[in-house]
Amino acid sequence: MFFQEPPGRPDLFASDEPLHALLRQRLPPAVLQEIRPQYEAIGRATTGELWDWMIRAEAEPPVHVPYDAWGRRVDEIRTSGAWEELRRFSARHGLVATGYDERLGEHRRVAQAVLLYLFSGTSATYSCPLAMTDAATRVLLDLAPSALRDRLVAGLTARDPERFITSGQWMTERTGGSDVGNSETIARPSRVVGDERRYTLHGVKWFTSATTSEMALTLARIDDGGTTPGSRGLSLFCVEIGREPGRGWTGIQVNRLKDKLGTKALPTAELTLDGVEATLIGEPGRGVANISGMLNVTRLYNAIASASGIRRACALARDYATRRSAFGARLIDLPLHQTTLDDMDAEAAAVLALVLEGAALLGRAEAGTASEAERRRLRALIPIAKLTTAKQAVSIASEALECFGGAGYIEDTGVPRLLRDAQVLTIWEGTTNVLSLDVLRAEAREGAFTALVQDLAARAARSYANVADADLETIRAGVRGLIGQVKRDMSHGEAAMQAGARRIA
Ligand code: MFK
Numbered sequence: 014m015f016f017q018e019p020p021g022r023p024d025l026f027a028s029d030e031p032l033h034a035l036l037r038q039r040l041p042p043a044v045l046q047e048i049r050p051q052y053e054a055i056g057r058a059t060t061g062e063l064w065d066w067m068i069r070a071e072a073e074p075p076v077h078v079p080y081d082a083w084g085r086r087v088d089e090i091r092t093s094g095a096w097e098e099l100r101r102f103s104a105r106h107g108l109v110a111t112g113y114d115e116r117l118g119e120h121r122r123v124a125q126a127v128l129l130y131l132f133s134g135t136s137a138t139y140s141c142p143l144a145m146t147d148a149a150t151r152v153l154l155d156l157a158p159s160a161l162r163d164r165l166v167a168g169l170t171a172r173d174p175e176r177f178i179t180s181g182q183w184m185t186e187r188t189g190g191s192d193v194g195n196s197e198t199i200a201r202p203s204r205v206v207g208d209e210r211r212y213t214l215h216g217v218k219w220f221t222s223a224t225t226s227e228m229a230l231t232l233a234r235i236d237d238g239g240t241t242p243g244s245r246g247l248s249l250f251c252v253e254i255g256r257e258p259g260r261g262w263t264g265i266q267v268n269r270l271k272d273k274l275g276t277k278a279l280p281t282a283e284l285t286l287d288g289v290e291a292t293l294i295g296e297p298g299r300g301v302a303n304i305s306g307m308l309n310v311t312r313l314y315n316a317i318a319s320a321s322g323i324r325r326a327c328a329l330a331r332d333y334a335t336r337r338s339a340f341g342a343r344l345i346d347l348p349l350h351q352t353t354l355d356d357m358d359a360e361a362a363a364v365l366a367l368v369l370e371g372a373a374l375l376g377r378a379e380a381g382t383a384s385e386a387e388r389r390r391l392r393a394l395i396p397i398a399k400l401t402t403a404k405q406a407v408s409i410a411s412e413a414l415e416c417f418g419g420a421g422y423i424e425d426t427g428v429p430r431l432l433r434d435a436q437v438l439t440i441w442e443g444t445t446n447v448l449s450l451d452v453l454r455a456e457a458r459e460g461a462f463t464a465l466v467q468d469l470a471a472r473a474a475r476s477y478a479n480v481a482d483a484d485l486e487t488i489r490a491g492v493r494g495l496i497g498q499v500k501r502d503m504s505h506g507e508a509a510m511q512a513g514a515r516r517i518a
């Protein structure tokens with residue numbers, strides 16, 4: 014009797030040759046030597062406990078219990094024990110903390126990005142709460158009143174699972190997730206505590222992931238006898254979520270959990286803010302600008318998650334090709350299938366290189382060693398890396414499903430999850446179109462796209478030092494063409510500029 018053999022569980026660190034090469038380029042030997050055992054440990058975990066928790070967390074999705082047996086509102090969100098294990102693992106391995114490890118200087122974000130790259134694809138999307146936790150840390154450090162910062166940052170960056178807390182990011186309302194300026198939530202002044210200005214919030218947040226987090230950053234319109242419309246009327250707030258066992262959440266109702274295509278283990282809820290107390294962060298009316306500091310971090314995490322999903326899809330497809338035969342040969346020995354796998358691997362390596370470039374620039378910006386040109390490059394690179402890698406994640410996941418033939422379409426092989434979980438990467442944290450427009454805005458304001466493309470041209474010239482002058486001239490002409498294209502689109506007015514944005518990005 015013949016049975017198909019399932020794919021194995023490749024060690025996602027040990028088997029990743031492009032990663033090893035990039036690590037040697039990106040990290041000084043001493044830093045690499047110190048952090049390498051952690052990479053090895055996460056790599057081993059991708060063959061063992063991480064894999065098991067991922068399967069269990071997905072099989073036991075979160076459940077919302079609105080009322081107890083006696084009719085009291087309790088709003089419990091019950092998640093799998095495996096989801097909790099993923100939280101504890103994240104703390105122990107410093108997946109957020111590493112990004113704030115001063116000893117690593119400007120290398121902190123690269124060192125951390127590799128931890129996250131190894132973790133994300135086998136984490137049942139636990140990378141989502143981590144992204145928002147990291148981003149909240151950045152915002153609190155940069156902008157929060159000192160008492161609030163001191164109360165929360167130690168928990169957000171803790172390596173001790175008993176102290177580690179996570180954060181949500183509640184931006185999207187029913188009126189729009191891209192056009193946040195339509196938000197309806199109102200903030201009413203409540204009291205002043207030390208250096209903290211407290212408000213009560215009233216409104217509905219339509220998508221809130223990681224809803225079991227201890228805190229969240231959110232936007233609301235201050236009503237002090239009147240409100241300012243549009244995004245200039247929005248301010249940034251921190252909600253420290255109070256939950257009393259058996260008595261629900263203080264000032265918040267959980268309306269329901271979303272029934273989603275993928276990210277099944279991740280709780281994503283609709284919430285009514287019904288007078289919950291929140292602390293103002295930064296200047297009133299600067300909410301969108303202030304929360305944008307978060308977006309740099311979460312969008313980089315999104316690109317890392319794309320790179321990680323792509324890598325896992327490639328590794329599984331390649332492993333399966335050593336086990337399955339067709340036409341008298343193993344798939345891996347069939348020339349065309351081999352080419353398919355090689356092309357996927359090449360794209361995976363390119364995505365990883367792009368992501369590490371973003372992490373390197375962010376690390377330099379945060380450590381204060383980035384030049385002005387690097388800072389501008391980072392501004393354009395983040396949205397471009399997010400939108401490009403998310404699209405690649407969907408197309409490679411789809412290709413990987415096909416590499417499994419019919420088995421790739423069958424739920425209990427676990428393979429379809431690759432595609433379901435990839436699709437969200439193009440939507441949240443800014444859709445492809447919205448980020449394309451962001452690139453144009455960044456170009457108009459600070460020449461960010463020009464800085465990025467000029468750097469690419471300089472690198473191409475260095476990399477191709479041996480190529481003929483004519484070829485170099487072709488590269489330069491291409492770069493000039495791109496910059497010219499942006500300028501032309503801009504000069505043809507707003508509509509032409511927007512219509513061309515995605516092609517350019
Ligand atoms: C698995 C790993 C990934 C985990 C993911 C976590 C789970 C998912 C959670 C979410 O999805 S959270 C929701 C994410 N939502 C978005 O990303 C919103 C998408 N929409 C946009 O990004 C819009 O472009 C934006 C809301 C910013 C547009 O609003 P406006 O009102 O038209 O803003 P405007 O006028 O362009 O910018 C307002 C200010 O913000 C400006 O500063 P100034 O007031 O000083 O001039 C901008 O420069 C600044 N700004 C906007 N985008 C920026 C930015 N600054 C830096 N970087 C940016 N990207």
Ligand code: FAD
Pocket residue numbers: 181182183184185188189190191192220221222223273276281437440441442443444445446447450
């Ligand atoms: P819309 O803004 O209505 O967009 C619809 C379409 O219009 C898109 O294709 C978009 O690209 C296009 N579009 C919009 N504006 C333009 C334009 N100017 N030019 C061209 N095209 C445009 N949000 C949170 O705040 N916190 C969360 O924790 C969170 N978790 C999420 C979890 C999941 C699983 C999902 C799916 C979403 C989550 N979101 C969260 C919401 C997410 O950020 C939004 O769905 C996203 O930003 C898009 O907003 P929207 O759904 O309102 O779509």
